[in-house]
Amino acid sequence: SQTIHQWPATLVQPVGSPLSLECTVEGTSNPNLYWYRQAAGRGLQLLFYSVGIGQISSEVPQNLSASRPQDRQFILSSKKLLLSDSGFYLCAYTPGETTYNEQFFGPGTRLTVL
Amino acid sequence: AQSVSQHNHHVILSEAASLELGCNYSYGGTVNLFWYVQYPGQHLQLLLKYFSGDPLVKGIKGFEAEFIKSKFSFNLRKPSVQWSDTAEYFCAVNKGSSNTGKLIFGQGTTLQVKP
Numbered sequence: 001s002q003t004i005h006q007w008p009a010t011l012v013q014p015v016g017s018p019l020s021l022e023c024t025v026e027g028t029s030n031p032n033l034y035w036y037r038q039a040a041g042r043g044l045q046l047l048f049y050s051v052g053i054g055q056i057s058s059e060v061p062q063n064l065s066a067s068r069p070q071d072r073q074f075i076l077s078s079k080k081l082l083l084s085d086s087g088f089y090l091c092a093y094t095p096g097e098t099t100y101n102e103q104f105f106g107p108g109t110r111l112t113v114l
Numbered sequence: 115a116q117s118v119s120q121h122n123h124h125v126i127l128s129e130a131a132s133l134e135l136g137c138n139y140s141y142g143g144t145v146n147l148f149w150y151v152q153y154p155g156q157h158l159q160l161l162l163k164y165f166s167g168d169p170l171v172k173g174i175k176g177f178e179a180e181f182i183k184s185k186f187s188f189n190l191r192k193p194s195v196q197w198s199d200t201a202e203y204f205c206a207v208n209k210g211s212s213n214t215g216k217l218i219f220g221q222g223t224t225l226q227v228k229p
Contacts, residue, residue, distance in 0.1 A: 032215050043118075043204060044158075044219040051214060059216075090158065094215045101146055101208050101215030105158040 002027035006091050006106040013113055019064075019078040021109050023091030026072065030096035033074040034103065035066055038088040050074060086113045116141045118207050120220035127195050128228050135190040135223050137205030144210030147188040148217070149179055153201045161203070164188065165210070175199070197229045 003026045013019060025031050032051050036044040046059045048066035056066050063082050067075045074091055088110050092103040121136035139145065149161040162173025169181040179190045188205060205220040 034216075036219075043120075043221040044206075044217075046216060046218075049214055049216055057214070101212060101217075102148070102160060102163055103215065103217055104160075105150075107157050 002095060002104065004091060004093055004104060004106040006089075006109055008109060009107065010110045011112070013081050013111065015083055015113055016080050019076070019081050019085070019111070021076040021089055021091075021111075023074040023076075023106055024072055025074075025093045028072070028093070028095040030071060031093040032096075032101075033068060034092040034094075035074065035076050036090040036092065038090055038108070044090065048076070081113045083113050086111055116207065116209075116218045118205055118218050118220040120203075120205050120223050122223045123221065124224045124226070126226045126228065129197055130194045131227075133190070133192040133195045133199070133225070135203055135205075135225070137188045137190065137220055138186050139188070139205075139207045139218070140186065141207065141209065146208050146210055147179070147181055148206040149173065149177070149188070149190050150204045150206060150219075151201050152204070158204070161190070195225070195227050197227045199225060200227045201225055 005024050034049045035047040038044050048058055050056050050068045064078050088108050090108045091106040094101050094103050118139045147164040150158050151161045152158045161177050162171050164171045164181045172178045177192050179188055181188050203223045206217045208217050
């Protein structure tokens with residue numbers, strides 16, 4: 001069966017510190033992978049997506065970057081966090097074998113930048 | 115650019131009341147439509163989806179949604195809500211022909227059901 005993991009679940013970081021959030025998917029090959037940020041009252045904003053290893057597309061210019069070093073691993077990073085980076089970060093995937101684009105979401109990471 | 119608009123930001127209902135949450139999107143081509151739900155403390159999960167065929171789709175827990183192409187709408191309905199339906203609901207859209215599957219989400223609607 002397919003599953004998606006994210007860690008850490010919560011994170012408190014000082015302004016200016018680096019960030020690394022990890023997402024891994026099991027049970028499917030060549031998934032599409034996505035990073036979203038969820039802000040209260042503003043829905044989910046797509047930050048990055050990837051259709052294959054090393055292929056990253058950015059949707060919103062910002063202080064963050066993403067990488068996909070392995071087929072089922074997606075990493076969200078920052079060299080220096082800003083206060084505005086606080087939020088709830090969700091990773092999602094579309095199974096590689098599907099022709100439709102239903103996305104499955106991970107449990108999320110709550111990031112607080114102080 | 116595509117956008118999704120959910121008209122109700124916060125809805126409060128009593129148990130057994132009927133529910134309708136509005137969703138409109140702006141894209142003229144073929145679309146796939148989704149409603150996701152996030153129960154308190156849980157993952158975002160799919161409630162129902164429309165890809166093609168019968169525009170009235172049924173999802174889990176008694177929810178249904180109707181795709182009205184002429185109105186660019188995909189409203190969510192439930193005849194009788196329960197306290198356990200308290201959650202945040204998101205409408206989402208992507209292009210039917212997309213190989214990236216990028217979803218555009220609405221702002222979300224918080225539903226509070228009073229027992």
